[in-house]
Amino acid sequence: MDAYISVSNLEKEYVTASREIVHALTEINFEIAEGEFVSVVGPSGCGKSTLLKILGGLLSRTSGTCSLKNTPIDGPRNDVGIVFQDPVLLLWRNVLQNTMLPAEILGLDAKKTLPRAHDLIRLVGLEGFEDKYPHELSGGMRQRNAIIRALIHDPNVLLMDEPFGALDAMTREQMNLELQRIWLESKKTVFFITHSIPEAVFLGDRVIVMTPRPGRISEIITVDIPRPRSLSTMGDEMFVELTQKIRNLLYVEGSLD
Amino acid sequence: MATTDRKNETSKSAGGPSLSETLLQRSYLLFGISFVVLLVVWEWTVTYFEVDDFIFPAPSGVATALLRGLFFYDVGSGVGGAADFMGLMKTSFYNHISHTLFEAVMGFFMGSIIGLGLGLLFMQSKWVEAIIMPYVVAFQTLPKLAIAPLFIIWFGYEVKSKIFLAGLVAFFPLLVNTMVGLKSAATDQIDLMRSLSASRWQMFWKMQFPNALPFIFAGFEIAVVFSLLGAILGEFVGAGQCMWGGRGQCGLGILLMQMSFSSDTTGTFAILVILSCMGLGMHQVVRFVKKKVLFWAPETDKTMGA
Ligand SMILES: Nc1ncnc2c1ncn2[C@@H]1O[C@H](COP(=O)(O)OP(=O)(O)OP(=O)(O)O)[C@@H](O)[C@H]1O
Ligand SMILES: [Mg+2]
Numbered sequence: 292m293d294a295y296i297s298v299s300n301l302e303k304e305y306v307t308a309s310r311e312i313v314h315a316l317t318e319i320n321f322e323i324a325e326g327e328f329v330s331v332v333g334p335s336g337c338g339k340s341t342l343l344k345i346l347g348g349l350l351s352r353t354s355g356t357c358s359l360k361n362t363p364i365d366g367p368r369n370d371v372g373i374v375f376q377d378p379v380l381l382l383w384r385n386v387l388q389n390t391m392l393p394a395e396i397l398g399l400d401a402k403k404t405l406p407r408a409h410d411l412i413r414l415v416g417l418e419g420f421e422d423k424y425p426h427e428l429s430g431g432m433r434q435r436n437a438i439i440r441a442l443i444h445d446p447n448v449l450l451m452d453e454p455f456g457a458l459d460a461m462t463r464e465q466m467n468l469e470l471q472r473i474w475l476e477s478k479k480t481v482f483f484i485t486h487s488i489p490e491a492v493f494l495g496d497r498v499i500v501m502t503p504r505p506g507r508i509s510e511i512i513t514v515d516i517p518r519p520r521s522l523s524t525m526g527d528e529m530f531v532e533l534t535q536k537i538r539n540l541l542y543v544e545g546s547l548d
Numbered sequence: 549m550a551t552t553d554r555k556n557e558t559s560k561s562a563g564g565p566s567l568s569e570t571l572l573q574r575s576y577l578l579f580g581i582s583f584v585v586l587l588v589v590w591e592w593t594v595t596y597f598e599v600d601d602f603i604f605p606a607p608s609g610v611a612t613a614l615l616r617g618l619f620f621y622d623v624g625s626g627v628g629g630a631a632d633f634m635g636l637m638k639t640s641f642y643n644h645i646s647h648t649l650f651e652a653v654m655g656f657f658m659g660s661i662i663g664l665g666l667g668l669l670f671m672q673s674k675w676v677e678a679i680i681m682p683y684v685v686a687f688q689t690l691p692k693l694a695i696a697p698l699f700i701i702w703f704g705y706e707v708k709s710k711i712f713l714a715g716l717v718a719f720f721p722l723l724v725n726t727m728v729g730l731k732s733a734a735t736d737q738i739d740l741m742r743s744l745s746a747s748r749w750q751m752f753w754k755m756q757f758p759n760a761l762p763f764i765f766a767g768f769e770i771a772v773v774f775s776l777l778g779a780i781l782g783e784f785v786g787a788g789q790c791m792w793g794g795r796g797q798c799g800l801g802i803l804l805m806q807m808s809f810s811s812d813t814t815g816t817f818a819i820l821v822i823l824s825c826m827g828l829g830m831h832q833v834v835r836f837v838k839k840k841v842l843f844w845a846p847e848t849d850k851t852m853g854a
Binding site: 344347348349366367368369371373375377379381382383392393395396397424425426 | 734736737739740741742743744745746750754755758761843844845846
């Protein structure tokens with residue numbers, strides 16, 4: 292397998308204000324191929340967001356190596372798009388302006404990115420809300436705004452931290468289908484954190500299962516279900532088997548109650 | 549627009565607004581009612597117990613003094629044989645009001661712009677902040693009343709010293725609020741900007757500064773009231789000559805002193821009414837601008853450094 296993202300022997304310790312050391316990640320080893328969709332599941336506090344921020348170059352690592360396209364990750368990169376756990380919209384910008392933020396900062400040509408922004412807005416069903424401000428949007432709409440903001444500059448890599456956590460079940464399934472479609476079309480490399488085991492299996496080529504204290508990878512499971520997957524896929528024997536397997540892994544480790 | 553929608557919704561969901569709800573939603577109505585009740589009780593008490601005007605004037609007396617000063621250019625109430633020591637009373641209220649207003653507004657702009665500017669500057673470098681801040685704080689803890697005579701010595705009796713004094717008291721809320729506001733950016737927002745490799749400049753203008761605006765406007769709201777106090781304080785210590793129209797010295801502060809010398813309590817009350825109206829008015833102007841600029845911000849009180 293050609294490694295696009297490669298992580299080996301990664302350790303992360305936080306030093307808190309009271310000088311305590313929190314061992315957030317240990318012995319993290321995995322590789323992600325170009326264009327691969329990798330989901331990550333694990334209980335709260337097992338270090339998923341920490342791992343994502345390290346991959347995004349926002350957080351330093353304590354030891355180990357991380358590389359993207361064979362260059363070490365030592366800072367943020369323009370070819371990575373991040374969807375944070377909270378939407379993090381700028382309150383003084385409307386939907387369109389928030390979507391365009393990365394294009395503005397990266398100095399991209401507005402003539403090219405503006406039509407793309409409108410396409411993305413339509414894609415996630417925010418048309419008609421272009422000039423609405425975050426305080427006028429629902430939680431789900433804000434999250435959708437944050438998702439298309441990460442796509443506007445067409446990054447090769449997408450790091451997503453529970454992007455659908457705030458959505459209702461129905462919108463969430465729809466967004467899952469949309470995300471699969473976007474990914475099938477664009478073949479981006481995606482690192483996708485979720486709390487939902489079915490979502491992880493539905494979207495992922497592989498699923499990284501993590502356990503806490505300290506956060507480590509318990510197993511990486513390959514999902515050999517052909518694409519495009521539809522909602523009925525969730526009833527397939529293979530799908531049920533895989534979700535059950537992950538559930539067992541998490542329960543056996545005693546990390547989910 | 550959004551707020552009216554919300555109001556309508558809440559009243560609908562409660563099955564039609566009750567009286568108490570209507571009153572709470574229209575706080576000015578509530579204020580109006582309570583104010584009238586207060587005036588009536590006040591008037592009645594003063595008349596019933598035959599309280600001397602010199603001790604506590606009735607609202608009707610205050611209103612008369614106010615109207616006379618505003619419309620008939622006769623400021624003193626004449627109660628208790630008020631002597632016009634400085635000839636102030638022959639100067640219309642408007643001259644005094646315009647002087648004080650001019651000093652307060654100029655001081656407000658000067659002090660708050662410098663406070664804002666220094667706040668922005670201090671945040672550019674931890675060094676500047678660490679070196680200069682202790683002096684600023686030490687200076688702020690000095691009682692302004694003690695500084696006022698110095699300002700008269702340095703800048704003279706004319707408007708300049710009042711403007712500077714008003715500016716001085718307007719300065720600090722802006723400085724502190726700007727600094728607090730610039731530090732208020734959430735780690736998430738910083739991460740977002742960093743993930744896009746934003747330059748320091750972009751980080752500042754696209755994220756940090758807009759984030760600080762609610763704090764900065766809270767600073768303006770405090771500063772505008774302070775600046776009026778500063779101007780009055782300056783006039784107490786030493787008033788200057790009238791700049792336009794009127795004879796002798798001008799300013800509500802000096803007029804207030806004069807009234808108290810001549811034991812004109814009714815007149816004093818009239819001036820206090822004018823002062824609080826001016827304070828409220830200036831505050832409302834700032835709030836109006838704030839509403840226009842901060843339409844995107846959730847309505848919370850971010851009052852710091854008062
Ligand atoms: N800045 C920090 N300082 C100290 N400890 C931290 C810091 N950030 C996170 N931690 C700790 O590191 C661990 C992992 O946190 P992280 O946010 O990565 O978890 P997570 O898997 O994303 O959880 P969730 O699913 O709830 O989002 C937690 O125990 C947390 O308390
Ligand atoms: Mg997290």
